[in-house]
Amino acid sequence: MDPLEVLRLALAEASSATPEPGEEYNAARAAPSAALDAVIDYLRAMGLERAALLHLLAALDDANNGRSNPILTKAPYDPKRPRMAxxxxxxxxxxxxxxxxxxxxxxxxxxxxxxxxxxxxxxxxxxxxxxxxxxxxxxxxxxxxxxxxxxxxxxxxxxxxxxxxxxxxxxxxxxxxx
Known part of the structure; x- marks a missing residue:
């Protein structure tokens, strides 16, 4: 199957990803993790660089397992920085x-x-x-x-x-x- 079609299907599936039973606290990260994993698989299939995304996926996995990771560490509060999402x-x-x-x-x-x-x-x-x-x-x-x-x-x-x-x-x- 065409790698781009595989990616499209994987991203569609990722949008409805849910955490494993008993891991409901990871619900907010389930879909983004699955989508990121799909993009990494696509890049691998295309022979493209994916190291930075692998680091991000590892950081999400750390968060899922209760470990801190500097990639996801919140920056210190700065009143000049916008507070809007x-x-x-x-x-x-x-x-x-x-x-x-x-x-x-x-x-x-x-x-x-x-x-x-x-x-x-x-x-x-x-x-x-x-x-x-x-x-x-x-x-x-x-x-x-x-x-x-x-x-x-x-x-x-x-x-x-x-x-x-x-x-x-x-x-x-x-x-x-x-």
Whole structure:
């Protein structure tokens, strides 16, 4: 079978991986570990370098077995470092770009645009409204602001796409991050 097809099937299977009975405390790592293992197998089949990923897989295995590993050791607290989860740091500015397009170019009321966007990523509209307000005051770090601007520029890169369709595409992109 084609190695890429094997990888695709393994990743599909990995997305529903569950821990062994009695190891429910490892539930959060079961699917990522299985997916990483599938990628490593693919790289092996293709004759590509995989050492760094093997180290990460070993670190996950250490965590599963109650051992510490420096790869997974939490960095010391720094009040200047963003406290928002990485996933939200991608999703929130992405849907915020859609909100901006819906309001500025489609004439939708802000609260309606926020409700639509909040459904796309399953975040409460209040939380999203607060984020959007702070974002428009430039109160986030460069990475968050860059993600927002990048998604807003999507509209400029594809002028043949209407604003409503562009906003929908951006929301679909945000859903795919889930």
């Amino acid at each position: 990485t996933k939200l740091r991608m999703e929130l500015p992405t849907v915020s770009a859609a909100i901006t397009i819906l309001v500025r170019e489609c004439g939708k009321p802000l609260d309606e645009a926020i409700k639509k966007a909040s459904k796309a990523i399953r975040v409460g509209p209040g939380k999203l409204a607060n984020f959007y307000d702070e974002l428009n005051k430039d109160r986030y770090d460069k990475a968050v602001l860059d993600q927002y601007k990048f998604m807003l520029n999507f509209r400029d890169r594809y002028p043949e796409i209407g604003p409503a369709e562009c906003a929908e595409l951006i929301l679909e992109n945000a859903k795919s991050l889930r």
